[in-house]
Amino acid sequence: MTIGVEEEFLVVDPVTRRTAPFADSVLKQVGRLPRGARVHPEMLTSQVEFATGVCDSLGDLREQLVAGRRELAAAAGREGLGLVSSGTAVLAGLDVPMTSGARFERIAGMYAGVLEDYEVSGCHVHVGIEDRDTAVAVINHLSYWLPTLLAVSANSPFDNGRDTGYASWRMVQQSRLPGGGLTPWFGSAAEHDHAVDQLVDLGVLVDHAMTFWLARPSPRYPTVEVRVADAAATVDEAVQQAALTEALVKYALDQLDAGHEAKPIPDQWAAAAVWSAARYGMDGPGIDLRTGQCVPAKVLLAELTALTGTDVHVRPRMTGDPVTVVDALLEEL
Template sequence: MVDPVTRRTAPYADFVLKQVGRLPAGARVHPELLNTQVEFATGVCQTVDELRGQLAAGRAELKAAAGREKLGLVSSGTAVLSGADVHLTAGARFERIGDIYQGLVEDYQVSGCHVHVGISDRDTAIAVINHMSYWLPTLLALSANSPFDNGRHTGYASWRMIQQSRFPGSGLTPWFGSAAEYDHFVDQLVDFGVLVDHAMTFWLARPSPRYPTIEVRVADAAATVDEAVQQAVLTERLVRYALAELDAGREAKPIGDQQAKAAVWAAARHGINGPAIDLRSGRPVPARQLLTELTDLLGLPPVHPRPRVTGHPVAVVDALMEDL
């Protein structure tokens, strides 16, 4: 949420959420970690048209709710301009997060576009994630829209991902052979005191701790409905491709830890218009080449990334308010 006069973030999530009226069936709004953020989640969608409709309706209602409080709303990976009185949302779990991570979360105004794809068997979900990991940096590069850090242009396409990388257990999900192995590893991180609970990991894909789904949270919050739909379609098709590979008896090979970190960093640094790392071959390639190879692999038409708004931070906020 932003003040439409100063364009700085506004700490009034509670007020805006109380103004939200009718939402699509199954959709919900939530508070987020900080009091400048709100989250919208669609219900379960069976078609692209249904998803697009729910996203458009939900964004419109949140925008109207913010307007009733004389506020603006933007969707981006980081806050372009930060305002005053930013603090953690009230609640025991948020307080626990603040206690563990201290200064890392005091101004952690980052937002992602999360996509859930239904898979009820958790062992299958783990095997699918192993396959997906090769392509998650490409989805990040495509989505990257957060170059600003409180008015400062960082030089990164996704500063959100750089901020997130400071937390334990971030980046691509390690290779696991089963859901039990995954659960044991997460339980260890909780026992070590570096995660709040089993529901909190920072990996870019995971079996959802709440739903019978794979949850992919690699993308920056999408500026537009079309870009959110694009991420959902690519993610769903990538899951479908991984399932076909498993049906054919082809398991994914583990990715080296440093190669995985390098690929995520390159995607965050350069976005879709720069160099990237092909985790299949271990070679540097243009990010757009990987995007073309991904869409070909998934049987989708070519994706033409929308140019990012650049320039003065105030102009960027204005453009983002229009994009919503």
């Protein structure tokens, strides 16, 4: 089974600690990358993305993530800048425009003011599955556990210097866009694709590559793409999210091989579970989407780790002075 990760980072001025609109300058300084890896601009000029190549093991993945972060940090340093990995900007820039380009301009035109402060960054995990019908069936199973993956990864309590009280303010910001949250239950890839077609035809998505669901069959690669996690502050946390995701995909495949299809999740349960994970992270209640019952998030995590055989380290929630938080994130990258 193959695996890959896409990581989004925020460019910051190390003096003011605010995000800075110089992603293009950083990307021009990037030199040698790991085999198959790529770097890209993102929606705002304060963001860059690093995508690993296709990896055959978590060890290979770790090596690529370490090398990619090292090269991007060095590239930023050559421009007198820094990079941080957090789900939202701890201290936002005063003037961070959209990245130029026809598609980004269409996106900005469609979503208008919602995107003016949309400096959100995620850790996206791709797990190789060739057959799209199988990918859709796997996602149906993953949906039970995506809120727990969000809670474990929550790394965005700040919104421009303000502690929001949420573990993942990124997910709150993302919820303002149409068609977000848990992926609806679909019986086939054709059903999934038809639903995406409808959203495009209704004028709420720019194109077929732009759904906001937290997991999807990738529109470009033969993978299941899980986009629920906040940007991981460290390589260890990014690898942990990849390991959990890969193990859940394997579990889902085992369930399908045994003839067990996932059941649809009521919309209100799904929305409540994502909200609860964003609000509390691992420090409060969660919602068991198999039963609709409110249970401690730590209980759900214990079940997830038992299910997947994966050890999990829970990161303490970021608190304190925003400048100190940015400095810590700069060091952790």
